[in-house]
Amino acid sequence: MAELELIGVNKSYGRVVAVKDINLKIADNEFFCVFGPPSCGKTSILRILLGLTQPDEGEIRINGQRVNEQGPKERNLAMVFQNLALFPHMTAGENLAFPLVERKIDKTEVKRRVQAVAETLHITKLLRKLPAHLSGGERQRVAIGRALVREPTAFLMDEPIAALDARLREEMRVELKRLQRELKHTLVYVTHDQEEAMSVADRMAILEGGMIRQVGTPDEIYNHPQSRYVAELIGSPPMNFIAGTYQPQNGRFVASAVPLELDLAARADGDPCDARLAIRPEDLRIHEAGNPRAALAAEVYEVEPLGAFTIVDVNIGETILKVMEPGQPSYRLKQPIALGITPAKCHVFDGATGVLLKGAA
Amino acid sequence: MASIRLSSLSKRFGQVTAVDRLELLIPDKEFVALLGPSGCGKTTTMNMIAGIERPTEGRILFDDRDIQNLPPSRRDVGFVFQNYAIFTHMTVYENLAFGLRVRKLPRTEIDRRVREMASLMRLDNRLDWLSAKLSVNELQKVAIGRSAITEPAIFLLDEPLSNLDAAFRAFMRTELKHLQHQFQQTMVYVTHDQIEAMSLADRIAVMNLGVLQQYGSPAEVYNQPRNTFVANFMGSPSMNLLPCSAVENNGVPALSFGEVGMLSLAQDDALLRRFRTAQAPSLVFGARPEDMEITTSDNDAGLAATVTFVEPIGPRTVVHLDMGGKTIKIAKEKRFPIGIGSRVNVVPPRGKCHLFDAESGAALGLE
16 A cells, blocks of 8 residues: 655766656556666666665655655565566575565464465465476566565566566566556556556656656557657657648648648647657558548558568658558558548657647547 | 578587478578577577588588588678677778778779668768767667678578667668668578568578478468467467367367357358368367457357456557466457456457367468
8 A cells, every 4th residue: 555756856976867857646556667768767766766765856755754764674665676586595485485584573474474475476386386497477476475475565666577588578567467456556667668568557657868758548658649759769660750840820730851731620829840740650541542532642662561460661752651550461562552641640749849739639 | 692502401519409400492582580489499590501500410502502611701691690790999981891891892882882881771971980989779780781781692680680679670670671672682580579570571480499390471471370389479469379179069060168168160161171180189279369359249159258458559459368267369459448357259250260289289271
């Protein structure tokens, strides 16, 4: 049971800014992902929450109480690391008991708590096994169990499954999500894998250079990115961008390198400015060449069949756009096509600042 | 230009057989991916083609010429590794020119080819930069460009994209494929990533534990897997594989899934044809996540399942279901409004189902 809060948190190491102006409220029982590229401040946020790093400024609250002055032990947040760090010479049961034995807790109490945690995690049958004889998923359960016996207020995880191969990662993240739902604990989860974050998070924060760029549900982040940075980072294949000029007063976007003019049905104050039109690969449509309803004439540049869907790279002169189509359509290279763009699906970002000028419907 | 023939090629390290009697013909100008999990023998195979490893048995032929005794330097093979080897004290220009200077080409020719390659790799505005100042993404472009510029007959790439970030990987996949279409070199590409293999290759050789599992176009390997290993390895999420047994239901052939339900084959000629070739009653039924349908109506053509998890992943939603203790996945375009705990019927796709022998894992009734 824990609500975690960071208010106006800053931390620098000399002239290097680790995190800046962090305001974040993580609700009780929430699966919250902290997402961003390497060294964007993700791990610093975890360390500040844990009490391993003191912020230069700002307040840390757990359940509304200021905890800046408390050490990691008093805050009682459990950390699960990337490599899980189980003792290989101890059985799963001994690994679970370790934090309690270390604290010199009474033997019968240790036994009771290990049993209770093992039942919660469905690993009772594994207690006598060595980690080497457990599957990846089972090991993860034991590692989480070892944190759970301490009865922590909340869990923090730093890329706990990043080292596994792709197929196993897909299974483990579902397992983690299920576990978090069963345990009803707050979980703060750091990852640099956007698909992983999208898949498990109730809400997520996206970081850039130590600052939070956007906080929201995976749906909000995917469908309504507030900056070009977020739009670029989330989604695979990545978002397409077309350079041009946006006229806020009549809602028109005029592309510079391709013959495209779109009426985005929006009106706002402001002068015409350099801008980027952004549209997701699955929101572009390929029509037969010459289709009068299509926005752009283009050519097939490359075709990437992926089985369940196909990525068609099309080019309009030098500009290459990615289109994602379901199934296994067939195209030939250099085939002329027409590209359909739905204005309602388009975002417009400021060319210089990357700030959202006009969002998708 | 060269074709590559691997004939009964084996490599053993002590007791371990890394590659086991591999037969493979890589036609001239084709892009072939060697795909499999770690330890499948893909890198060992590539090293034998390059001349870095010596085969224990078998032969390697380039254009029907045995190259057994040719050292790596005389095989006319270009190499790009996961860990690009770039001279960091040289500029991009010097790195690109290096292979041509070693070959003592005329200066004007070198200049022309370097600029051509730079433009192709979109490194035009980086030519004067010291390589040490480049990003990881740019470094890999230089590494590929530097190898491609000497126009080797055969181009070998070992996981060249695995250190790059996701967005750039997607971009480089396209560029690499485009490069190959322009150069028309024979390319052999080692990867453990089925998405890379599917999107890049003309043909994929799927390997496991040193043994070739299937060799075919991406569509063949994806749509007609020869065994359960290939079925499971290709695709994300992977194919749903469900143990079942062959039965008769009121005189109609059917597949029984125990308590989950029964699938009559009366409506599916393709599946029935596969079914008829079965040698034993123990089978494995296969269907791809994107081909299966979910209904909430009582439909006896379907199998009973309970929704356990819903994953929204960008453009797709993956629904996880429990079917008699086994997890199956169904992928849908866009958002799919269904609650966890919902009891539903899963309807397999007519004409798109697979059937395997439970014991050998071999596909039944493949043409």
